[in-house]
Amino acid sequence: MQKLAPIALFVYNRPQHTERTLNFLQQNELAGESHLYIFSDGAKTAQEEEKVAAVRKIINKTKGFKSVKVIEKKENAGLANSVIAGVTQLIADYDQVIVFEDDLVTSPHTLTYFNEALNQYRDEEKVMHIGAYMYPLNPESLTQSFFYRAATSWGWATWGRAWKNFEPDVNVLMKQFDKKKRAAFSIDNKMNFWKQMQEFKKGKNNSWAIRWYASIFLKGGLTLNPARSLVNNIGHDGTGVHSGINDIYNVIINPKPITQFPTVIAEDADAYKAIKSFLAKRKGNMVTRVRRFVKEKLAQYFSKK
16 A cells, blocks of 8 residues: 555544544554644633633543644634645645544554555545445445536545646636536535535535535546445534534444545446435425434433533
């Protein structure tokens, strides 16, 4: 295997989530050979200073990696600005990067998957992003890994050659879409990706991820994904800045390594069909939606007590 990619971990004010994320990362096969960079954002308000300090106490004791460098911000940059700046910095130094946030638990094989894929598709211009998360599909009907159009943000990796195409200006991105492209971008209108773009423009979200996916899509790029997820998001408990509280996207992590990668550089039609079907049905019927809404509101209420 070639030189391993550095790991960027972005943390903020969730000490318990951060500790779990680090514990699982430390159990990865390649952890001891990997350089870890932890980007700690500054507190947005005085009320959050204590939690930010608790996170920093944890990250400054981190061991189990080839090296650990902690970058602490005095000011609050926000997740999007932190990710864009941190990824850009490591890309400049290493020409590749693996990215995690503070609410992701991983398989022991996640770093291996990323590094093997980074090496395999390093010179394939069309492959622009490697994702580790996948919706709860039926993996038995799919290949171990496949190409797909959309970019997932719960554990991902990329190269300098791809990241140079990242366009942060949403207006520049949006004017390149017509009706047909908007539908394709939104998985035949089964996912609210275009709505996320509109809401970013209105200042209702500050997503770096939707702009990264749009940048990839407009370049005709592809993303590599596992049929069975190598990460799970533990941030859907009301503690995250941008996460809701539902279990639609919860998965059982794949305990096995990914040993097969696609050789044909094209979107996998079977995977696209499976994902489209999942997205169309993911919210369930009206009764299921009402129950989920009540459950989420109760969880929010009790999390604030």
